[in-house]
Amino acid sequence: MMRYTYNGKKYTRPDKEPRKNNDVSKLHKVFYLPLEGWLKEVNRIVNHVKIDVSEGHRTQERQDWLWSLNRDKNNTTKDGRFRTWTLESNHKYGLAADLRMIRKSTGEAVWSEESWEHVYKVVPLKEFGLVTLAPLEQIHVEHVLCKTLIVNGIHSSIY
Numbered sequence: 001m002m003r004y005t006y007n008g009k010k011y012t013r014p015d016k017e018p019r020k021n022n023d024v025s026k027l028h029k030v031f032y033l034p035l036e037g038w039l040k041e042v043n044r045i046v047n048h049v050k051i052d053v054s055e056g057h058r059t060q061e062r063q064d065w066l067w068s069l070n071r072d073k074n075n076t077t078k079d080g081r082f083r084t085w086t087l088e089s090n091h092k093y094g095l096a097a098d099l100r101m102i103r104k105s106t107g108e109a110v111w112s113e114e115s116w117e118h119v120y121k122v123v124p125l126k127e128f129g130l131v132t133l134a135p136l137e138q139i140h141v142e143h144v145l146c147k148t149l150i151v152n153g154i155h156s157s158i159y
Contacts, residue, residue, distance in 0.1 A: 027053075050104060129143060
């Protein structure tokens with residue numbers, strides 16, 4: 001296990017990868033319902049790809065593990081690239097999800113910025129009360145009121 005300090009707190013990265021969760025029922029209902037509506041609409045309109053959730057609710061242990069990837073014990077990145085930007089993710093409250101886009105004709109994943117920009121233009125997230133962290137993280141989608149919901153304690157009734 002690797003131990004490191006971030007913002008004065010001590011963290012330990014597990015040796016093996018904690019389980020990834022793509023079960024949308026584990027998302028908070030205040031986020032899941034608009035996300036489900038957006039996914040249905042985008043998959044109806046943009047029908048040459050399938051878009052779904054690759055990772056939803058995330059434990060703090062998994063967030064710590066993702067954050068520590070590509071960093072040394074002094075929190076220095078090896079090449080300037082991060083798997084995640086923060087230890088305080090909205091995933092842990094069930095208010096964020098990472099999406100994946102799969103081309104139906106080939107089964108291959110689509111990661112290009114242009115493809116995600118097109119999808120978000122055709123079916124705007126804001127009409128469903130959602131936002132993306134683009135350009136930092138094109139695939140990350142969260143509730144537009146995440147911070148307000150967390151501050152007001154709505155996250156305490158996730159399941």
